[in-house]
Amino acid sequence: xxQLTLDHVTKQFSSSTAVDAFSLHVEDGELVCxxxxxxxxxxxxxxMIGGFEQPTGGTIRIDGQDVTHLPPERRPTGMVFQSHxxxxxxxxxxxxAFGLKLRGIAKSEIADRVQSALDLVGLKDYGKRQTYQxxxxxxxxxxxxxxxxxEPKILLLDEPFASLDQHLRERLREEVRDIQQRLGITxxxxxxxxxxxxxxxxxxxxxxxxxxxxxxxxxRVYREPETEFVAGFIGQMNFIKSSVQDGRFVHxxxxxxxxxxxGDAVLAVRPEALTISHSDKADAPFVCRAIDxxxxxxxxxxxxxxxxxxxxxxxxxxxxxxxxxxLRVKAFHLFRDNKVLYVSAAVTSEPCRIxxxxxx
Numbered sequence: 001x002x003q004l005t006l007d008h009v010t011k012q013f014s015s016s017t018a019v020d021a022f023s024l025h026v027e028d029g030e031l032v033c034x035x036x037x038x039x040x041x042x043x044x045x046x047x048m049i050g051g052f053e054q055p056t057g058g059t060i061r062i063d064g065q066d067v068t069h070l071p072p073e074r075r076p077t078g079m080v081f082q083s084h085x086x087x088x089x090x091x092x093x094x095x096x097a098f099g100l101k102l103r104g105i106a107k108s109e110i111a112d113r114v115q116s117a118l119d120l121v122g123l124k125d126y127g128k129r130q131t132y133q134x135x136x137x138x139x140x141x142x143x144x145x146x147x148x149x150x151e152p153k154i155l156l157l158d159e160p161f162a163s164l165d166q167h168l169r170e171r172l173r174e175e176v177r178d179i180q181q182r183l184g185i186t187x188x189x190x191x192x193x194x195x196x197x198x199x200x201x202x203x204x205x206x207x208x209x210x211x212x213x214x215x216x217x218x219x220r221v222y223r224e225p226e227t228e229f230v231a232g233f234i235g236q237m238n239f240i241k242s243s244v245q246d247g248r249f250v251h252x253x254x255x256x257x258x259x260x261x262x263g264d265a266v267l268a269v270r271p272e273a274l275t276i277s278h279s280d281k282a283d284a285p286f287v288c289r290a291i292d293x294x295x296x297x298x299x300x301x302x303x304x305x306x307x308x309x310x311x312x313x314x315x316x317x318x319x320x321x322x323x324x325x326x327l328r329v330k331a332f333h334l335f336r337d338n339k340v341l342y343v344s345a346a347v348t349s350e351p352c353r354i355x356x357x358x359x360x
Contacts, residue, residue, distance in 0.1 A: 001028035001029045001153065001184050001185065001186055002028065002062050002063045002076065002153035002154055002186050003025070003026065003027060003028055003062070003063055003064075003186070004024075004025070004026040004049070004060075004061070004062055004154055004186060004188070005024075005025050005026075005059075005060070005061040005062075005064075006022060006023055006024045006025075006045075006049070006058065006059075006060055007023055007058055007059045007060075007061070008021045008022070008023055008057065008058040008059075009021070009022045009023070009045070009048060009055050009057070009058035009059070009060060010022070010055060010056045010057040010058050011041070011044050011045075011048060011053060011055055011056050011210075012056045017210055018041045018044045018210055019041040019044050019045055019048070019055075019210040020041075020209070020210040020211050021057075021058065021211075022041070022045065022058070022210065022211065022212060023058075024205060024212070024215065026186055026188065027186075028184075028186060029184040029185065029186055030186055030187075030202045030203065031177070031180055031186075031187040031188075031189060031200060031201055031202050032187070032188050032189070032201060032202065032203050032204075032205060033188075033189045033190075033191055033196070033197040033200055033201035033203075033204045033205065034046065034188060034189070034190045034191070034205050034207060035191055035192065035193075035194065035197040035204050035205065035206050035207065035233075035234075036192065036206060036207030036208060036233075037192060037208070037233070038192065039209075040207040040208055040209060040210065041207055041209070041210035041211075042190045042191075042192075042207050043158055043159070043190055044210075045190075045207075046079070046156050046158050046188060046190050047158075048060065049077065049154070049156060049188065050072055050075065050077050050079045050156050051067070051070055051071050051072035051074075051075050051077070052072055052079070054069065055068060062075070062076055062077075062153060062154060063153070073102070076152055076153035076154060077152050077153070077154045077155075077156055078146075078147030078148065078150050078152035078154070078155050078156065079147060079156040079157075079158065080140075080143050080144050080146075080147050080155070080156070080157045080158065080160045081143065081158050081160070082158050082159040082160060082162050082163065083163075084139045084140060084142070084143045085143065086131045086139055086142060086143060086146075087131070088130075088131055088132055090131070091127065091128055091129060091130050091131070092118070092123065092126050092127050092128070092129050092130075092131060092134070092142050093114055093118075093127035093128065095131060095142055095146055096114045096117055096118070096142065096145050096146045096149050097110050097114050097149070098146070099146065099149065099150050100113060100114070100149060100150070103150075113149050113151075114127065114145075114149055115127070116149075117145040117146075117148050117149040118145055120145065120148060120179060121141040121142070121144050121145045121148075121175075121179070122141060122175070123138065123141050123142065123145065126138070126142075136163060136164050136168070137164060137168045137171075137172055140160055140161065140164065140172060141172075143160070144160070144176065144179075148179075148183070148185075152185070153185070153186065154185070154186050154187070154188070155180070155185050155186070155187040155188075156187075156188050157176070157187065157188070157189040157190065158190045159190050159191055159192070160172075160176075161173060161196070162191075169193075169196070170199075173196055173199060173200055174199075176200070177199075177200050189201070194233065194234050194235065197218065198218045198221075198222065198234075201217075201218055202217065203215060203216060203217055203218075204216065204217070204218055204221045204234075206221060206229075206230050206233060206234070208229055213226070213227050213229050213230050214226045214227065214230045221234055222234055222235055224343065225268075225333065225340070226339070226340055227335070227338045227339060227340065228266060228268065228335040228338045228339075228340075229338060231268045231333060231335065232268075235270065236270065236271050236310060237268050237269070237270060238268065238269045238270070238271065238274070238309040238310060239266050239267070239268055240266065240267040240268075240269070240303075240307050240309070241264075241265075241266050241307070242264075242265065242266075242267065243262070243263060243264050243265055244256060244260050244261065244262050244263060244265045244334075244341075245262055246262070247260065249265065249267055249334065256334070256342055257342060260334065260341055260342050263336065264336065265334050265335065265336050265341060266334070266335045266336070267329075267332055267333075267334055268332060268333040268334070268335060269309070269329050269331070269332045269333075270331070271298065271309075271310040271311055271312040272312045273329060273330045273331040273332065274309065274310075274311035274312070274327060274328070274329060274330070275311070275327075275328045275330060276299060276301070276311050276313065276319075276325040276326065276327055276328075277325060277326045277328075278323065278324070278325060278326075279324045279325050279326040280324065281324060281326075282324075283304055284324040284325060284326060284327075285301045285302060285303050285304075285309075285324070285325055285327050286301065286302060286322055286323065286324050286325070287299055287300070287301055287319050287320065287321055287322060287323040287324075287325065288300040288301065288302050288308070288321065289321055290317075290319040290320065290321070292315060294315065295315070296312050296313065296314065296315065297312070297313045297314065297315055297317055297319065298310055298311075298312055299311045299312075299313055299317075299319050301325065301327065303327075309327070311327070329344075331344050332344045
């Protein structure tokens with residue numbers, strides 16, 4: 001196990017900044033997901049940790065040792081790439097053994113370590129197979145074994161499941177999490193999939209334009225987003241743009257604290273934090289469509305102000321296109337200039353009501 005510290009790490013390409021003074025401390029055995037849209041700097045960060053990119057500024061330390069300018073082969077890291085990067089002219093055994101051979105490890109030890117790595121990733125009898133004979137999931141397991149056989153202190157995973165189908169991704173990510181916990185290896189996992197991050201991580205780093213918008217455990221990132229960007233990037237979120245006037249949000253019966261000063265604001269509500277009930281009012285929000293997912297029904301609603309929102313209801317609730325409803329909020333966030341302005345209390349028995357008029 002090892003600790004990793006990034007101190008104001010920066011990476012510039014010509015006139016653009018891919019990573020901007022980024023700092024992070026990762027504890028022994030922790031699995032941290034770097035999550036963000038394309039171009040947010042997550043893969044660049046991982047490549048700098050692995051030594052495949054050189055930082056423009058800042059320092060990278062592993063167990064207190066400065067490795068900022070060390071080449072990849074001199075760092076106690078192992079990296080699994082999105083493309084697998086397997087050698088097609090070598091069989092599975094030799095692909096995994098390649099790094100050990102470069103380090104001058106004895107043949108008998110290589111054989112033992114390669115077999116242990118194959119056992120670990122569930123490919124016990126695949127050593128003599130050619131890589132082109134393997135499925136995508138099996139190739140990814142070989143790539144993982146090739147990194148683990150080097151016994152790295154830090155495991156780096158760069159969107160390793162991006163090319164796989166959903167069911168295989170879900171199965172492999174559970175296997176990777178199980179292996180990571182059994183080995184106790186410090187791991188950084190790059191993904192743009194929020195489901196992967198929520199399922200795998202001890203902590204999530206949400207990146208935007210090379211900076212961290214929020215660093216927190218998955219439940220906090222989901223339930224307590226610190227910025228409007230994080231709120232919209234993690235899970236589904238409804239945003240209702242309006243303003244605060246005299247301590248109240250214009251489009252909802254929401255009592256706010258004194259520090260919520262007047263001005264433009266955005267009300268953010270998760271679909272599961274909305275409750276709907278049938279209404280006979282002609283100006284009430286109406287159902288655009290209802291999608292039954294089996295475990296729940298997602299109801300797409302439109303307010304007269306033009307805003308579309310989604311509400312999650314129980315199966316068999318009977319909502320049809322055109323149905324009018326009363327819409328209430330059980331929990332919400334209020335944002336201004338991308339920063340959180342106010343967070344409501346936990347779900348209450350007396351949810352506030354969203355008003356439907358364009359200028360309530």
